[in-house]
Amino acid sequence: MSKKEKKLTRREFLKTGAKTTAVAGAVLAGGALMKPGRIFAGAEKATPGAEEKGNIIKVGLNVPLSGPVAYWGVCIDQAYRMAADHINTDGGVKIGDETYMIEIIVYDTKNTVPDARAGATRMIHVDKVKYVVTQAAATMIGTEDVTNPNKVVLQAACWGYRERISSDYFYSFRSEMSDLESGYASYPWMIENYPKIKTSAFIGPDDEDGYSCYEAHQWLCRDHGLKDVGKVYFAWETLDFYPIVTKALAMKPDMLDMSPVPPGITADMVKAAREMGFTGPIHSPAALETRTILEVAGEYATDVVLPVTMEEPQTDLQAYVMDEAKARYGVFNALAGNYYHWLFSLKQAWETAGTVEDTHAVAEALGNSRLENSFLGTVIYAGEEIYGVKRQSIYHCPITLLKDGAAKLVDFRFPKLPSGY
Incomplete structure (x- = not known):
């Protein structure tokens, strides 16, 4: 085999x-x-x-x-x-x-x-x-x-x-x-609020879901003027994410995009990245909740962007x-x-x-x-x-930001889809 x-x-x-x-x-x-x-x-x-x-x-x-x-x-x-x-x-x-x-x-x-x-x-x-x-x-x-x-x-x-x-x-x-459609709301917000970002690295699971999300990442980088510097895939049974994050940070990205990554794994990777000195924004469109990330990552949960996550009415x-x-x-x-x-x-x-x-x-x-x-x-x-x-639903996208260990809704916008979508 x-x-x-x-x-x-x-x-x-x-x-x-x-x-x-x-x-x-x-x-x-x-x-x-x-x-x-x-x-x-x-x-x-x-x-x-x-x-x-x-x-x-x-x-x-x-x-x-x-x-x-x-x-x-x-x-x-x-x-x-x-x-x-x-x-x-x-x-x-x-x-x-x-x-x-x-x-x-x-x-x-x-x-x-x-x-x-x-x-x-x-x-x-x-x-x-x-x-x-x-x-x-x-x-x-x-x-x-x-x-x-x-x-x-x-x-x-x-x-x-x-x-x-x-x-x-x-x-x-x-x-x-999916992360593709919501990305046409969250990527513009990140570029507006983190104007220094020029490059992005992707982290995702080593399966069809991860490959599809990396393709979406490439589309979003292309359409928003960012350079995709590469990808790192992980196995779902992975428990130690420090080696995975180390490989991603070796590409010298300004931001990290991880998808589809649930909240527990998002928290582990956020903590690892911050402990290794990464200060750029971290984008996790599949986390969809804040409690786990805040509990696990604590004070390291800062500049974490969570699309389609409504925290405050x-x-x-x-x-x-x-x-x-x-x-x-x-x-x-x-x-x-x-x-x-x-x-x-x-x-x-x-x-x-x-x-x-x-x-x-x-x-x-x-x-x-x-x-x-x-x-x-x-x-x-x-x-x-x-x-x-x-057949693909599109709707207003709430964007929640984790900053210094707290969650706050920072935007609520309709995705600006590219021509030809």
Whole structure:
């Protein structure tokens, strides 16, 4: 077996359960994990007659609810339960003279392709679900292999695998921005606030996710006048990140870009870089929360830029969602806030298409949907020129800065996408 073949891929490593982030453990310990099954959100306050008429829209969450990436699935679960309650108690989905309530059905994929396929198959053929939500690479692949041929609309959070954003996957939507899209908000902010940066080095995992994110890094450097000085890949089982950071700093970068790197590993690398004397900004678009980084890196957590991370409410809706999450789950997870608007985009698509049964019409409407004043401001789908179809969600990007061991929201802007996107 070659050296390359011996490397543990990200997906293989996640299957082993070798690592679980502190934040995921805290969320699960707090009782936020929902048991797989059916949830009729807001049923006690729903519009009278909708359930009796059978006017129910089933939305399936085929997400990891156990294992090392359970945090991601839990955030989807929390967001959709809150959003479904909000929609149902506010009168439901209006299509013509009919009112529909939303029913949430949840299955745990454990972030494996076989479990994702099994969950999606059961949702579609047993539960008769026409709208599915998924999260994480292995789960997305297993789910999409079932949903797309069955003309089921899929909302997914998954970076990389851009070949799957195409007209061949007409019913699939990337409802979460990747580091590429959010970078067209965070890179301009960094250049404005760190005008001396001219070069950037990349650190990422040695797998398809890391390779895809390095490609995004190259695009962002090119489009923002920075020189990419090189990359360093790490294995997911790595525990000592000092050698990795040492290799990156040997390239003499003005800034470090690490992606897709979760908060625990971000914290380790931030601490290592600062202890070795690096003073430039550190950009980590996949961390998406601050608690772990601040706890691990402490005073070393300074000039760390975290895109798409909302720490402080700027609108009444953001305050409502944060307070509601704390009341329900004991903690607000920024990632759940990012997912809150997804169901509202679907609601708009159902009402615009005037149907819940014709998923082709709903997919067309979803691709052309536009939300204003959502949790993350304006939300649209773009990518028609680069992918041939509008299936990549774009929205306002909150940017949180860690400075001297404290987190502060410093910007909230819409990504300025390049021509031809």
